Amino acid sequence: MRVHGVLESPRWALRAFALLFASLLCLVPWADTAAAHGSIVNPGARAYSCHERWGGDHMNPAMQQEDPMCWQAWQDNPNAMWNWNGLYRNGVGGNFRSAIPDGQLCSGGNAESGRYRSMDAVGPWKTTKIGNNFTMSLYDQASHGADFFQVYVTKQGFNPATQQLTWGSLELVKTTGRYAPAQNISFDVSAPGRTGNHVVFTIWQASHMDQSYYLCSDVTF
Incomplete structure (x- = not known):
């Protein structure tokens, strides 16, 4: 039995190491897409803002009380x-309303995945x-450029x-022209007649291919 125990212990050690490695792997941030794309950083889109506030401390249980929406997002995925x-x-070919259902605008229709x-x-x-006249800022790490941006803001009420x-809760307030490839792009937007909390929904049509981004920024006018 002692011989059996000696022979078996390395196997158990290897299994334990494999389980530990798998557990740690789940905590490693995946950088495949994060290294190649972009987002609205001011006013910050939801995923960007949650990462900015908690990326260095995302296991902190205080987030549940201090920032409950980011907490549910970190817990979910x-x-x-x-x-x-x-x-x-x-x-998508510009058919944004057909591709992105109501209730899935902030996930870009990726909710099912x-x-x-x-x-x-x-x-x-x-x-x-923000004020009713404000500036949108994009950080585009890969410098894709833009065919255009469309900026929508929720209606008052x-x-x-x-x-x-939903699409019906939004008003299109800005459509831009093209922007040359650059890591930082900014443009001005006006959304008069609004007070209180709103959502700014931005569609960024990148120039390098038919690739469109869907970004919800939470604001208070």
Whole structure:
């Protein structure tokens, strides 16, 4: 029996090491898409903002009380936050309303895959304070450029803490022209007649291929 025990112990050690390695692997941020794409960083889109506030401390239980919407997002799929600049669709061909159903705008219609579905959650997302005339800023690590940006803002009376975001709840307030490839792109937007909490929904049509990004920024006018 002692011989059996000696022979078996290395096997158990290897199994334990494999389980430990697999557990640690789940905590490693995946950088495949995060290394190649972009997002609205001011006013920050949801995944970007959650990563900015908690990326260095995402296991902190205080997040549940201090930032409950980011907490549910980190719990649901931390890779969505590590890949905060990978929320896109390929081959939509400009048919955004057909490709992105109501209730899935903030996940870019990716809710079924599960990766970004937490971005569609209704609740008290932390907001950025802005004026009715404000500047949108994109960080594009890969310098894709843009065919255009479309910026929508929720209509006055919409409550993002209790209502699902739909196309009907939005008003198109800005369509830009083309932008040459650059890591940082900014443009001005005007959304008059709004007060309180709103959602700014931005579609970024990248120039390098038919690749469109769908980005929800929570704001207070």
